[in-house]
Amino acid sequence: MRKKDIAALFDRLAEAMPAPKGELEYVNPYTLLVAVALSAQATDVSVNKATRGLFQEADSPEKMLALGEGRLKEHIKTIGLFNTKAKNVMALSRLLIEHHGGAVPRDREALEKLPGVGRKTANVVLNIAFGEPTIAVDTHIFRVANRTGLAPGKTPLAVELALEKAVPAERKLHAHHWLILHGRYVCKARKPDCPACVVRDYCGFKAKTTLEAAAPKAAKGKRPGFDWHRDPITRETPVTTTYRNTQNVRRFLKAACGEDFVFDRAFMRWVKDGSRKTMGDVADEWLRRQTRSESR
Numbered sequence: 001m002r003k004k005d006i007a008a009l010f011d012r013l014a015e016a017m018p019a020p021k022g023e024l025e026y027v028n029p030y031t032l033l034v035a036v037a038l039s040a041q042a043t044d045v046s047v048n049k050a051t052r053g054l055f056q057e058a059d060s061p062e063k064m065l066a067l068g069e070g071r072l073k074e075h076i077k078t079i080g081l082f083n084t085k086a087k088n089v090m091a092l093s094r095l096l097i098e099h100h101g102g103a104v105p106r107d108r109e110a111l112e113k114l115p116g117v118g119r120k121t122a123n124v125v126l127n128i129a130f131g132e133p134t135i136a137v138d139t140h141i142f143r144v145a146n147r148t149g150l151a152p153g154k155t156p157l158a159v160e161l162a163l164e165k166a167v168p169a170e171r172k173l174h175a176h177h178w179l180i181l182h183g184r185y186v187c188k189a190r191k192p193d194c195p196a197c198v199v200r201d202y203c204g205f206k207a208k209t210t211l212e213a214a215a216p217k218a219a220k221g222k223r224p225g226f227d228w229h230r231d232p233i234t235r236e237t238p239v240t241t242t243y244r245n246t247q248n249v250r251r252f253l254k255a256a257c258g259e260d261f262v263f264d265r266a267f268m269r270w271v272k273d274g275s276r277k278t279m280g281d282v283a284d285e286w287l288r289r290q291t292r293s294e295s296r
């Protein structure tokens with residue numbers, strides 16, 4: 001991809017997500033380290049569910065050791081590989097106390113020496129906790145970098161090194177979050193939402209989806225439901241499971257009330273919670289939240 005296209009691609013992502021943030025919950029560098037270590041082969045949602053209670057009881061290595069491995073396992077037993085992860089968390093907590101005075105080191109080599117901490121986890125911690133311009137390559141970033149042609153590579157490390165060269169210096173701090181969120185919600189693994197993609201014109205992916213392919217197929221013999229790409233979006237449009245993503249909420253708010261949607265995790269959680277909603281409810285809630293934050 002040409003240099004000026006890469007710069008334009010990041011301009012678009014920055015415009016769409018001016019203040020991107022990760023979705024793992026934490027309260028300090030230590031809990032961030034633990035949350036990232038627990039998130040290997042698990043979703044952020046499942047980790048957050050487990051750590052909310054855990055971090056109230058143990059938000060430091062000392063408290064984690066006092067809590068003990070048995071209680072830790074109770075908290076995280078819903079996360080895959082929890083036995084191994086619990087052992088790693090106990091061991092890394094002990095090492096933090098023995099070698100780093102109980103603090104998380106701002107040093108890649110020291111981080112990678114901790115049990116259960118690899119290059120990816122170290123990059124996330126350095127980026128989020130210490131503001132270092134590192135890019136942790138997970139499955140989403142790996143896919144987006146290869147599909148778009150931004151930083152092709154056969155391994156996560158090759159992609160990371162290619163991204164380091166390709167990403168403009170002023171975009172490096174947030175590149176990790178922009179690419180992850182883009183991969184998670186738009187450039188999805190099985191069916192990328194290319195018609196709604198803000199970087200579509202810079203992307204070199206040859207098999208981009210079309211409106212027809214992105215639209216859900218009506219089940220045989222059943223009345224087709226609402227088709228986001230075909231039917232007009234009104235206040236009555238239901239926010240169905242398929243369409244309640246950031247990109248569509250942004251499109252609707254812009255069209256319905258001229259509002260620029262700034263990615264807001266709490267708001268998207270509200271949009272996605274179990275109750276039935278229409279786009280009218282979404283617009284009303286967004287405006288209510290905006291008014292509330294302006295009056296503070």
Ligand code: SF4
Nearest residue numbers: 187192194197203205
């Ligand atoms: S155009 Fe499609 S393949 Fe390319 S980045 Fe966007 S969603 Fe991904």
